[in-house]
Amino acid sequence: MAAPEGMFVLEGRPTAQLIADQLRELIVQGVFIPGQQVNESALASQLNTSRGPLREALQRLCQEGILVSKRNRGVFVLELSTEDVREIYAVREAVELAAANSLLDSGPEQVTDTCRELKGIIRNMAKQVAVSDWQAIARLDMQFHTAFVSGTGNTRLIRIYETLAAESRMCILSLEVAYPRIDVLVQEHQTILDLLEARDRSGLQQAIKRHMQKAVEDLTSSPEATGITA
Amino acid sequence: MAAPEGMFVLEGRPTAQLIADQLRELIVQGVFIPGQQVNESALASQLNTSRGPLREALQRLCQEGILVSKRNRGVFVLELSTEDVREIYAVREAVELAAANSLLDSGPEQVTDTCRELKGIIRNMAKQVAVSDWQAIARLDMQFHTAFVSGTGNTRLIRIYETLAAESRMCILSLEVAYPRIDVLVQEHQTILDLLEARDRSGLQQAIKRHMQKAVEDLTSSPEATGITA
């Protein structure tokens, strides 16, 4: 039976996941700064829950890699090194290249569906660029790439990429307002979309590689970047 | 100061991880069969611990994907579909291709170090093939590929691959004694090693793609495979 209009299934999701999602968002938005300790008891009472579920959420984020746990010391927000940035973007490149191939190997309607979604994101991105809302731009940036990978329908690839997306947003966050090359940002994503639509495999692969390479350069070359240690 | 001879640092590892590692091994060895429920309380008392740490371990394995949790029902051992098999090997291919490129782009000593390790594994594999120890062969098979990826030193890539390795062993396990093409198994890995040593990038890429493609064919084409649902 289809759900009647105006009704919604009440969130039967586990509490721990709700907490984890909330915390992840706070971290990638920079409310929790890298290196900062996250206190179990304190947070638990703030969120009006007990340590059990909260602990579970923290563990989840530890496994995702945006928190690090030190035995008997506590959990801390990940501090990114330039090496971390290189690692993250190397894996992102691998995943996106695989996604590109998978998409081009799949049916045409899968490609067009994905393109339609990507177009909408680019449109929003252009809007936010106009008003220079950096948080929103960073979010849309990752939303674009996540949608790209989601197009494959490969749940494992998607799950992996979601983790990378969170880490990437932490990288971008470190640059704060210094999001570089703002003018070409929309253009680069548009290029990727165009090449996908044209089903130009090698062109798409090259574009993805360039995109990642440039991002690493931007993120590692800026010495004033806060929160990224050499 | 260097640790005195005969001394060892006592394992300060978290209990949950010890449990998780142990359970993972039991699952990939087929002690827990796919679809089977894993009872928290029962296992906790069997392992002489409480539900807290055990629950944490289960959650970890859920996130890795070899257990699935149904809200208020319990956790169950993952049942693999042919679609899962395709997904797993698609991601493995992506990761190994990235690892190959990373290795070839890195210093020569990194390649030679990796090759030395891979050689040892192949030697062991040949031994086990002689006595037809399937469990050991499956373990060495994944050990080979894990070592290959570990050679890159990319901690994120490695972590991702370890999860895939566990899932792959579950795939192979489903075939049980019917590990196909046993004669060419050592040969295929030897080929990959040779191409890596020769630094033949495109040859290596092709070999990896073939290796994965064949594996998927073997795993999905056998209808008598236990535990893999269509």
Added chain:
DNA sequence: TAAATGTAGATTGTCAACAATACGCGATTC
């Protein structure tokens, strides 16, 4: 004064009891 040692505080790790939830089965009703 500097090194070593003991102690206090805070934080995580572990545990056992309690509450909430979903499923299966039998009774009931149309």
Added chain:
DNA sequence: GAATCGCGTATTGTTGACAATCTACATTTA
């Protein structure tokens, strides 16, 4: 006879208290 309703049971979800461990600081001693 078939569908529905309600109850019992098994299992997970949650909670607060207790134990173990680590860091930092004060104290002692050569």
